[in-house]
Amino acid sequence: MPLKNSSTVYLFKQLGAGIAVGMAVAAIARAADHPSSPALMPLPSQLQLGTAQGEIVVQETLSFSLSSKDEPRVEAAVARLGQAWTRHLGRSVRVALTNAMRAQLLITIAHPTDALPALGDNESYQLKVSQGQAVLTAETTVGALRGLATLQQALMLQGDRAVVPAMAIEDSPRFPWRGLMIDVSRHWQPMAVIKRNLDGMALVKLNVLHLHLTDDQGFRVESRTHPELTAKGSDGNYFTQEQLSEIVAYAAERGIRVVPEFDVPGHATSWVVSHPELASQPGPYRIERHWGVFNPVLDPTNEKTYALLSDFFGEMCALFPDAFFHIGGDENNGVQWNANPRIQAFIREHGLKDNAGLHNYFNQRVSEILRRQGKRLLGWDEILNPGLPPESVIDSWRGPDALAEAARRGYAGILANGYYIDLNFPARDHYLSDPLPADSTLNAEQRAHVLGGEAPMWAEWVNPDNIDTRIWPRTAAIAERFWSPAAVRDVADMYARLPAIDRALQDAGLRQGDWPVFPGVAAPMAKALALLANAVEPVKKYQRGGLQPDHVQSTPLNQLADWSRPNSTSARIFNETFQAWLENGSSNHDARLDVMEKQLRVWQEAGSRSADFFSGTDRVSVAQRQTAAALRAISDVGLECVKAIRDRRLVAQETAQPARAILDQAAIPTSTAVEFPFLPSLRGLLSAATARESSAPILPQDH
């Protein structure tokens, strides 16, 4: 490891509009070769490690100072950093605002502001860590937040010590628009999902949350002018207006814009459930439960369509302060328009040529509504038709070529294609997708139209339990593509850093590392174990202390004895059934024999199957496996007896002897500290089957 203690420089320069040239990229030390460096993602545009001596040692308190008094967003970000480090280290790291003389972390902001984040914010910052001190300098408040995200990732464990090593960073983003889209329509994603993903976005410097709020499968925002939209179109799962404002504020606190999307005129089933009169074919409609592209589409020839959109978009524009407003516009399959003679007549009468012309007419009407609200329109590729207002932005699912074509026509755009994290491609594939590929033939002015990109999380196959596993950690690699210089594209280096970032994301509150609860998988095991647990009881009186003498206050209560319960219902009923059978003359075709046989078969299988689960070689597992095996063995004995009784034959002495030994053995308490409360009944059955000790001979009187 010759590089380990040497100094390393990750150095990139940005030339022209969006052109990044890596300097000596091939010679750069990769994270894998440099284990004493922190794993940062996105990589800063300039990073020097090891040139200076020193480090910050993180102890109980991280003291920090602020150059200006009232910086609640920065203070809150430092507090979150403290929380994340607390989770990471498993011990408390408090943060304390102090004066610059004593602070470990000095934060200086040239032009602090509490303005909402906006496209084009200056996000640059400098971070210099030397012995005992970190100095973070930024032009703007948002820049300081980006620097704090870097610092949050820079914590390293060296043995027992938690340190931030010396480093010098000058950093600014390659693209100004770095987004994550979350679809909350296909599967509903509640507030907690949105909030923790905003925390994740902040950690990797993403700055736009695009919320896909309506689609065929659900209308997910409250409208006060048209409450019927959610009343009929949401199954009750939608954000209230208070919640939407809460999301906007939560995002703004992290320097993240929120762009809402209301997909029109297609993907509109959930709209027309309550407003069938606005569809292009007669209703009624129901919320769509399947996945795919569907026919329902708003009728652009109906003035009531624009009246509703005007009401509703007016409410939404007030709630979402960002300058951009996404109207979807994708995947109208044309079926309803083609089938509607009135709509086709409208196309002809207005000289619109075809469905694309009609879609364009619709967009112009909608953009007029939004223009009155001071918004710039954003939409998927399909909106790029002649007459699209020049300030509109293309969100390209089609790809870099489509985006470049838009740029040539003067439209700004972002790239979604290549970052579809719902499609389960590896991080590598997304990482190597570039909004401005190296072979791009765009000129400098056209390149400036490429604002960046976004990762769409379509929600057909995700719910709150697993959505984080689909977004993270891969989206951290995408965030690096959007922020870091184009020359940063060493896949192995990215993968070497990814596990640490994955951990940092979980420290920030994301849940991709949680073991999900999947009843479909666990159910068969759970059933066998439940049957085992119900077949036994914890030992009585104070026996357990003797059987488990090592048990102390801190010993987990997680064994079969804890899991089973007093007064087992199945055992009690078995005992009652046996008693009733005995009192009824021990007949060989009493229905109670069937009841006992059925229960014994259940226990036999439960014992057999659950024994497989206790596969550990530790003492507790071995003992529990033996208990499960004993359940199977005594059930075998019981079944043998039932069979003999039913066949009116005596169990032979050479069979009865070992059978009795099995029952005797099972009666001896073991370190499992459970007992089989139906053992006396099995002894009784065995006696009856051998007719030796039984006062009620089983030989036929009833036939």
Place this chain on the structure above:
Amino acid sequence: MPLKNSSTVYLFKQLGAGIAVGMAVAAIARAADHPSSPALMPLPSQLQLGTAQGEIVVQETLSFSLSSKDEPRVEAAVARLGQAWTRHLGRSVRVALTNAMRAQLLITIAHPTDALPALGDNESYQLKVSQGQAVLTAETTVGALRGLATLQQALMLQGDRAVVPAMAIEDSPRFPWRGLMIDVSRHWQPMAVIKRNLDGMALVKLNVLHLHLTDDQGFRVESRTHPELTAKGSDGNYFTQEQLSEIVAYAAERGIRVVPEFDVPGHATSWVVSHPELASQPGPYRIERHWGVFNPVLDPTNEKTYALLSDFFGEMCALFPDAFFHIGGDENNGVQWNANPRIQAFIREHGLKDNAGLHNYFNQRVSEILRRQGKRLLGWDEILNPGLPPESVIDSWRGPDALAEAARRGYAGILANGYYIDLNFPARDHYLSDPLPADSTLNAEQRAHVLGGEAPMWAEWVNPDNIDTRIWPRTAAIAERFWSPAAVRDVADMYARLPAIDRALQDAGLRQGDWPVFPGVAAPMAKALALLANAVEPVKKYQRGGLQPDHVQSTPLNQLADWSRPNSTSARIFNETFQAWLENGSSNHDARLDVMEKQLRVWQEAGSRSADFFSGTDRVSVAQRQTAAALRAISDVGLECVKAIRDRRLVAQETAQPARAILDQAAIPTSTAVEFPFLPSLRGLLSAATARESSAPILPQDH
């Protein structure tokens, strides 16, 4: 079922002090014979079913009226009833206060009060349900709460209909003291455990929560005069004073008294951790981590002992308004007193005779402290010594004879013996234990001293996860013993009603029905399934919709495809290792072969073991089992190849052919909708091992 539609009368009369005679008990219809009756527990002292026609049908709203305006406790109890019914029915049951003209439930209280519950409260009530209306009448507010508990249990499902059938009840308790004791010292039990168990107590008409707050293993209440008691004696697990007041208020709202216990002078280790000078032998002491009877005991000859108790009990008496105060007093083994010459000299000098005399001296000093606070002293059997103040109460762990002896000596008492639910005996045993057994020779006056009983939940073997399974449902049977007439003792009938009560308790918030999380049991399975999940990835692009065409919005996302993740790390590293091996000349003793072999062995075992878990016969389980089996099969192929390569032999054609078929088969997507991302590497290994398609022959160049 001749009784099914006939009228049934459960009728008991109470004669004299505590003597109950069942009228025609033997002839009473048991619940098992009478499935259309609600399962009530405790059984009311008089219950007539089916004599009147009619029922209440419970729809969306239950309307109720109150005879007096301000009855927050009763309103809250009706609201809880609505919540429990909502849980039971799986649909919303709202409650709405209305006027008596329109109410389904009319509640009339003769003497409403907001006084705290106290021993001897009139708890009687009458409940009459006829067509469309229930009339609940009580002398007191607490009586009304008891009647509502009966009504809460009386809901029945008849097909789709939820009804309360016609009935006429006159009810009052046999004993005035009906307790549950919870030990929060041995294992800490937080607020949630206490609150949900208070809800359970209310449902079965228990009226005293006895909190065992200090013991050798933990000091569980905040003292403001002596914060060192918890600082050193609690591991940080204790109730704050605010929480204690919250418990008292929560209980009072349910008509339940709270009696605190501070066990002295024995069971005192957690006291002397912070006050070794008060022990009867020199310290230092540590919190006890084991179970049993231990030596540490307070020094009754030290005036500082009384100074501390006076401070601390003063605080506690202010927090716990009940008239009774439990000082424990049990199981002082005398070891420390015997070994302390100064203490033995004190005994001689004060003419106290022996250790029992010294304990008595201690009790008198303590009772004087409590008398000044207006409290009556309560303690375990050992406190019954000459000179015990006559207003003291014996909590008998020794049994009915000890209790009877105390009664003969004029002391009131309650029976704990027979109700030790920590000992895992069946409900039947507790049910047949009686504070006043049928063969009691006490006279009427002495009988009046027997106030009732309590079920002690000692906490050596319970934590918040399983404590409810130890308390419930057995304590419902104990509650019936304390409330219902003595003649109610049909075990089969009790067991027939118990499942419905168990369910009602869970509807009220108890958790004995929850599947507990026991990592010790689930860990081996979880590990195998995690390895399986990490070996596969969900299929790419939009394939899944085609493979699982029946999937709709409401289909649970709980299959292997949901559980696995994109970009499997173990698969990626395997592929990278294979590539590096190939590029390095496919050497037969490259360490990368070891890495691949090790991973393949892990997958082989994970496939093999996890296949056992998918044992269902449904389509999803079958498919997942096949996927697990495929993982095992392809791992076998890989291992075969590694072995051949290492042995420098070619895999024979007759082996290679089926091996290739196995890999081909595994590459075909199934309805599991996952894929094996390392399959290409296995194909490469097979090619290398057969040297057929490989450009890098494996035959030795390196040796």
